[in-house]
Amino acid sequence: MKNVKTPPNRIPWPPILYLTSIISAYTIEQKWGAIWLDGHSLSAISTIGFHATGILLIGAGLVLDFYSAITLRKHLTTILPTKAASHLVTSGPFSISRNPIYLGNTIITFGLALFFENIWYILLGLVAAFITNEIVIKREERHLLEMFGEEWEKYTQKVRRWF
Numbered sequence: 677m678k679n680v681k682t683p684p685n686r687i688p689w690p691p692i693l694y695l696t697s698i699i700s701a702y703t704i705e706q707k708w709g710a711i712w713l714d715g716h717s718l719s720a721i722s723t724i725g726f727h728a729t730g731i732l733l734i735g736a737g738l739v740l741d742f743y744s745a746i747t748l749r750k751h752l753t754t755i756l757p758t759k760a761a762s763h764l765v766t767s768g769p770f771s772i773s774r775n776p777i778y779l780g781n782t783i784i785t786f787g788l789a790l791f792f793e794n795i796w797y798i799l800l801g802l803v804a805a806f807i808t809n810e811i812v813i814k815r816e817e818r819h820l821l822e823m824f825g826e827e828w829e830k831y832t833q834k835v836r837r838w839f
Contacts, residue, residue: 689812690757690804694781697800698788710794723793730791737784744769744776757812764824766831773839774817774832778808813837 745755747768753761755777769776785801788794817837820828 687758690778690781690808693804693807694785694801697785697804698797701785701788701794701796701800702792704796705792705794710792711796726790726793730787730789733787733790734784735787737780737782737787740769740776740780740783744780757816760823761820764820764827764831766835771835774835774837775813778805778813779838809837 747770748755748765751763751765751767753763753765773779782801782805785797785804789797789801817828817832824831
């Protein structure tokens with residue numbers, strides 16, 4: 677590991693982006709109502725099915741987030757997107773996705789869409805994921821390449837960015 681002085685990000689964008697997408701979807705729903713995901717108009721899928729699937733996705737996203745945080749802590753490195761990693765973690769959820777926390781956050785927003793029967797959560801969750809990918813992840817990856825070099829390159833050849 678090299679001594680890199682520049683942090684991967686100066687602002688903790690992912691929590692801000694995902695919370696903004698959730699709050700915005702809720703606000704839009706309150707002002708104009710939910711659109712498209714109406715259990716009554718989709719006869720094949722009941723409201724109970726939407727809610728149950730939404731709860732399962734929210735739970736899966738939370739489990740993935742917590743499992744990822746525990747894995748980072750176990751390897752004595754930071755979860756904060758504004759701090760440099762002290763170790764390259766490639767085990768646990770990081771063996772399946774290079775960004776399991778961001779993936780978990782996206783899954784949570786999709787679960788909220790099903791639970792509230794409102795496509796705004798999906799649309800704004802996708803916007804948050806896109807911005808996270810373009811602004812946060814690409815900068816983090818440059819930082820990790822600078823810090824871990826060949827070890828990072830080998831990891832990126834084995835594990836995909838999202839899933």
